[in-house]
Amino acid sequence: MEGQCVNIRVMKHIDMPYVLRNELAAYPHPWREGHFRTSLNGGDDCFVMESDSRLVGHGILSTGAGEAHVLNLCVHPEAQGCGFGRKMLDHLLDTASQKAVNVVFLEVRASNRSARALYESAGFNEMGLRPNYYPDVHGREDAVLMGKELV
Numbered sequence: 001m002e003g004q005c006v007n008i009r010v011m012k013h014i015d016m017p018y019v020l021r022n023e024l025a026a027y028p029h030p031w032r033e034g035h036f037r038t039s040l041n042g043g044d045d046c047f048v049m050e051s052d053s054r055l056v057g058h059g060i061l062s063t064g065a066g067e068a069h070v071l072n073l074c075v076h077p078e079a080q081g082c083g084f085g086r087k088m089l090d091h092l093l094d095t096a097s098q099k100a101v102n103v104v105f106l107e108v109r110a111s112n113r114s115a116r117a118l119y120e121s122a123g124f125n126e127m128g129l130r131p132n133y134y135p136d137v138h139g140r141e142d143a144v145l146m147g148k149e150l151v
Contacts, residue, residue: 006084008091011046011058013037018055019048022076029135031072036060039071045095049088051079059088061095068096070106073115085118093122097150104150107143109134116144124148 011019016033023030039060040046049057057075061068070092075084096104107130108115124146133143 005052006087007050008047008088009050011036011040011048011060013040015048015055015058019058019074022055022057022074025077026074026080028137035072044071045092047088047091047095049075049084049091051084057084057088059092061092063096063099063101066100066102068092068099068101068104070104073106080114085115086122089118089122093148093150101150103147105145105147107133107145110142110144116146119146119148122148 016036019036020030020033036046039062045061045063047059048055049059056079058072059070059074060072062071063069070089073085073088073092075088093104104124105127106119106124108119110129125148126144127147128145130143130145132140134141
């Protein structure tokens with residue numbers, strides 16, 4: 001990411017083809033267009049990340065009642081390992097902080113070690129397990145529930 005121009009901005013409906021492309025490339029069971037449209041139209045904080053004129057990632061945060069939930073954080077596989085995930089996560093946490101949120105939650109696939117390491121390095125702690133939360137090629141996969149208090 002060093003030396004690259006990175007811009008995070010509010011997601012627009014016109015970004016949808018690029019957001020869906022990233023989702024399909026990154027996840028075996030990606031969000032569908034309807035999920036994104038619901039978040040965009042429902043008041044969630046939806047962002048995209050651009051680098052070198054290319055949309056490389058996106059993030060969605062839901063807030064309410066002093067809490068926030070990271071609903072989606074995705075970086076295209078070709079751009080992973082370059083610090084984009086951290087930059088988007090930091091942006092989502094800053095957004096939550098500006099809204100006077102006390103705690104941020106998220107779920108992550110139990111098998112997604114790199115994402116779990118990112119969240120742990122940002123101060124998230126494991127809070128529990130959601131059994132059979134995610135669809136998987138072999139049926140279902142558990143989600144690790146993580147949380148971080150904001151000061």
